[in-house]
Amino acid sequence: MRVLLFAHLKELTGQEHLDIPSTGPLTVEGFWTRLLDLCPALASQRPHVRLARNWQYAQPGDRFEPTDELALIPPVSGG
Amino acid sequence: MNWRSFPQYPEADMEPIDIQITLDRIEDQTSAPSNDPRVGSQLEFRGLVRAEENGQTIVALEYEAYLPMARRTLETLARDLLARHRCLAVRVIHRLGVVPVGETAILIQVASRHRQEGFQFLKEYMDQLKTEVPIWKVRALPLLPAIPDAPALAISVLLP
Numbered sequence: 029m030r031v032l033l034f035a036h037l038k039e040l041t042g043q044e045h046l047d048i049p050s051t052g053p054l055t056v057e058g059f060w061t062r063l064l065d066l067c068p069a070l071a072s073q074r075p076h077v078r079l080a081r082n083w084q085y086a087q088p089g090d091r092f093e094p095t096d097e098l099a100l101i102p103p104v105s106g107g
Numbered sequence: 108m109n110w111r112s113f114p115q116y117p118e119a120d121m122e123p124i125d126i127q128i129t130l131d132r133i134e135d136q137t138s139a140p141s142n143d144p145r146v147g148s149q150l151e152f153r154g155l156v157r158a159e160e161n162g163q164t165i166v167a168l169e170y171e172a173y174l175p176m177a178r179r180t181l182e183t184l185a186r187d188l189l190a191r192h193r194c195l196a197v198r199v200i201h202r203l204g205v206v207p208v209g210e211t212a213i214l215i216q217v218a219s220r221h222r223q224e225g226f227q228f229l230k231e232y233m234d235q236l237k238t239e240v241p242i243w244k245v246r247a248l249p250l251l252p253a254i255p256d257a258p259a260l261a262i263s264v265l266l267p
Contacts, residue, residue, distance in 0.1 A: 034173055034241065034243060035243040035245050035266075036245070036265060039265060080173070080241070083175050083176040083179050084179070085239075099173055099176065101173070101241050102243070104237070104238065104239070104240055104242060104243060105237075105242070105243050105244045105266070106172070106177075106212075106213070106236055106240050106242025106244075107201075107213045107233060107236050107237055
């Protein structure tokens with residue numbers, strides 16, 4: 029499962045994306061557990077970012093499939 | 108939609124929506140008045156880069172986007188608000204990369220029968236863009252004092 033990073037999250041992690049080895053679908057909580065195991069530096073960002081799944085904001089009850097494209101969306105500032 | 112080739116009699120459920128995300132100067136884009144006889148109002152909003160960011164004098168901002176999601180979100184917003192406010196057509200262009208002070212970061216043009224629908228559209232579109240569309244100002248390039256005989260130097264400041 030690929031997780032895309034943007035804006036200051038790229039600077040924080042030194043990565044443009046992270047790959048979570050996954051054996052099956054993940055709940056939102058399961059996703060965060062796996063992600064923070066992989067990259068503990070993102071823990072402080074969790075309250076401030078939204079999750080996107082396949083180009084749409086994720087919902088609390090979503091389950092993420094291994095083939096989904098996930099993204100961490102920090103507060104936006106376009107325009 | 109090409110603003111110049113605005114269809115004359117679009118179907119009611121086929122409002123033209125033109126969404127562009129570009130590295131090019133928006134100022135170089137041309138626009139022409141609509142020739143749709145239903146249009147009584149054509150409004151334009153431009154968001155420009157100001158010379159001040161977080162109390163600092165700057166010369167440019169750098170923008171980044173999650174491209175496929177930004178495009179989809181800009182389009183969904185446009186479709187929803189066109190229907191809600193019964194507007195006839197919209198064109199949105201957002202620039203990415205380094206945008207110098209005074210240049211346009213975003214352009215929105217909206218055509219409607221009456222001006223009120225267009226004003227409502229513009230306000231709600233920009234309000235929602237500012238919270239929903241994954242585009243970020245990632246760096247501010249500050250104005251540096253001139254140092255005689257110093258080599259050219261570029262410094263950028265990461266935005267929170």
